[in-house]
Amino acid sequence: xxxxxxxxxxxxxxxxxxxxxxxxxxxxxxxxxxxxxxxxxxxxxxxxxxxxxxxxxxxxxxxxxxxxxxxxxxxxxxxxxxxx
Numbered sequence: 001x002x003x004x005x006x007x008x009x010x011x012x013x014x015x016x017x018x019x020x021x022x023x024x025x026x027x028x029x030x031x032x033x034x035x036x037x038x039x040x041x042x043x044x045x046x047x048x049x050x051x052x053x054x055x056x057x058x059x060x061x062x063x064x065x066x067x068x069x070x071x072x073x074x075x076x077x078x079x080x081x082x083x084x
Contacts, residue, residue: 003030 018033
């Protein structure tokens with residue numbers, strides 16, 4: 001997407017920099033993609049959600065187990081589809 005120079009300047013965008021595009025009702029909102037700020041917001045929302053529901057984050061081992069189980073399931077499903 002090409003933005004007018006005045007918009008790029010106002011947002012402080014450099015060539016090749018990504019933007020966030022969001023629909024709000026009948027409007028299209030374009031924002032500078034501040035990924036670090038967005039990541040911090042997501043982390044804070046996650047902490048708040050977990051505290052509200054009394055849950056704890058997964059350990060690295062639990063994450064590894066879940067990821068591996070999901071990967072194995074996906075591989076098995078792909079293999080089964082290849083046999084059809």
